[in-house]
Amino acid sequence: MSKFAPHRRSNNNPRANSATVCQKCLGTGHFIFECKSTRPYVSRPSRTELLENPKLLAKLKAEGKPSVEVPEEFKTKYGDRRPDLCD
Template sequence: MSKYAPHHRTTNNPRATSSTICQKCLGTGHFTYQCKSSRPYVTRPSRTAQLENPRLLAKLKADGKPSVEVPEEFKNKSGIANRILEAKEKAREKDDGKPAKKRTKR
């Protein structure tokens, strides 16, 4: 050991209290870098579930209302694809009456 670099413990070594919460295992009494347990699985509602059920957002927001209004066409899950296909078929029928433009080669 060198006489110029003393190797002793410092007195300001932080100690975890009983209220210290580990970010990895969500346990108390130790820091994250001292954790030896595995991560628990925490279930959270998806964004779609939060938008459909405003009560799930009540924990995050005081008023409990979603920030975005969901259109009615997305609330009803059946028939969306059929409506899109019908709209495209109607657009094709309108375009069928017009003659197709041909390209000429140069």
């Protein structure tokens, strides 16, 4: 066996165990570069849905997601304009 090309597994090549989670398919037991499956669709509420439905926002806050603060000028339909003054 040559000292320049050892035929044994080196310690710097980690092996995936059952706790390893793939970032692509969200499966366990392999790394992302070993993944052969497709990405699953993960649905999330849109920003508009979060602003219009406070229950969704409360649910995300409970899960530890960042909150969305809405300025007062965006809470009305017309902002700072009055509908009778618009053309």
